Amino acid sequence: MAKLLSAKARDLGGFTVRRLLPQAECKMVGPFVFFDHMGPTTFPAGTGINVRPHPHIGLATMTYLFSGAILHRDSLGSIQEIFPGDVNWMTAGKGIVHSERETIETRGQSHTLDGLQCWLALPEDKTHIEPSFTHVPKAELPYIHREKILMRLVAGDAYGRSSPVKTYSAMFYLDVIAEQGAKLERPCGSQETAVYLQMGSILIGETQYSAGDFVVLDATDSELIVQKNARFILLGGEKFDRQPYLYWNFLAYDKSTIEQAKERWQQGLFATIPGDDEEFIALTD
Numbered sequence: 001m002a003k004l005l006s007a008k009a010r011d012l013g014g015f016t017v018r019r020l021l022p023q024a025e026c027k028m029v030g031p032f033v034f035f036d037h038m039g040p041t042t043f044p045a046g047t048g049i050n051v052r053p054h055p056h057i058g059l060a061t062m063t064y065l066f067s068g069a070i071l072h073r074d075s076l077g078s079i080q081e082i083f084p085g086d087v088n089w090m091t092a093g094k095g096i097v098h099s100e101r102e103t104i105e106t107r108g109q110s111h112t113l114d115g116l117q118c119w120l121a122l123p124e125d126k127t128h129i130e131p132s133f134t135h136v137p138k139a140e141l142p143y144i145h146r147e148k149i150l151m152r153l154v155a156g157d158a159y160g161r162s163s164p165v166k167t168y169s170a171m172f173y174l175d176v177i178a179e180q181g182a183k184l185e186r187p188c189g190s191q192e193t194a195v196y197l198q199m200g201s202i203l204i205g206e207t208q209y210s211a212g213d214f215v216v217l218d219a220t221d222s223e224l225i226v227q228k229n230a231r232f233i234l235l236g237g238e239k240f241d242r243q244p245y246l247y248w249n250f251l252a253y254d255k256s257t258i259e260q261a262k263e264r265w266q267q268g269l270f271a272t273i274p275g276d277d278e279e280f281i282a283l284t285d
Contacts, residue, residue: 088135147182
């Protein structure tokens, strides 16, 4: 039977996110170890998101927006504004620092932000690879058409298509718009699968789910039926044989690596972001 996970609100300093992963009853789905819904929040002119530089190791981050814009900067020198439908994929590997802010043009007027941020565990043999950053605009992502259904394959492989975003384990991440009455089969067979509803309602088995629900499918759940015009994210991947440790922004398969990362950050040994190196988030924040 499918499992419904309740969101936990997190205040990021005037900006609230709904955290769906990790939770005590479900630490990860495929490689996904972290899933936040940011907003929707409308900021008055002159205000907005302002996430100071902070580090990551051992994982990849993926940002995907429904509305608004975020300016990404990192210690590799990347500067990239992301808009709805695009994907920012940052591979932390052995260590990277990034910030998430806004441009003057965005902050200079009332604006809404609504989007998702995920962290994905790297396989154990990939946790120390060189860091990298990739931006793929929505025009380069595959569309998949079914009766009453339009899908964008953001990352991974599903329904016989592949996203150009480089991933490190078998996975999928789809943005789906579907009309009432549409039926959609599970995208990748036995791979772990979850659904996050952004709007509308769907039926899985005999249970109806609505906007804001994060549902982890059971192995026997093979299909979903749209009850009311819906938009939802389908995500998942192959089950990891070993569950990694996750502390703050650090992921590793042994605690000593996390302790070393904590010390590196506290001692200022991570690379800094060119042009954004005067602020940082302390480990205790």
